[in-house]
Amino acid sequence: RTGFTKEWNAALxxxxxxxxxxxxxxxxxxxxxxxxxxxxxxxxGIVDVQDALIGPSAYDLASLAMDARVTISPEIERRTLDAYIA
Structure with missing residues (x-):
């Protein structure tokens, strides 16, 4: 548990x-x-907002562009990331 916490804290x-x-x-x-x-x-429209909190904006970008539950083309993923970066 200590090692897990240490690694996550370092990343955050x-x-x-x-x-x-x-x-x-x-x-x-x-x-x-x-x-x-x-x-x-x-x-x-957006649903399922009960877990919202203040944090890095890139978190939601990763949730949208890199969702493991759906398949999107690499082109759409790249365009989503490029739009965010711009």
Whole structure:
């Protein structure tokens, strides 16, 4: 347990000073709803937000672009990451 905690703390310490925001921690395609009758950003609906907290914004990006439960093309994954970086 001590070794596990030590390794995770070391990894999380690397995020110190990085961009922090509200992160949903469960941000992946099954929790995103397309609301075609709306316009702009209001077309996107998000469910399953009860575990949200403040943390690194890259967490939700990884949940969305690298979700192990769905298959997306490498091109879409790259475009998602490029859009975030830009």
């Amino acid at each position: 310490d690397r995020l110190e000073g990085r961009e922090y925001t509200l992160m949903l921690r469960d941000f992946h395609s099954p929790n995103i709803i397309w609301r075609g009758n709306r316009s702009g950003h209001d077309r996107l």
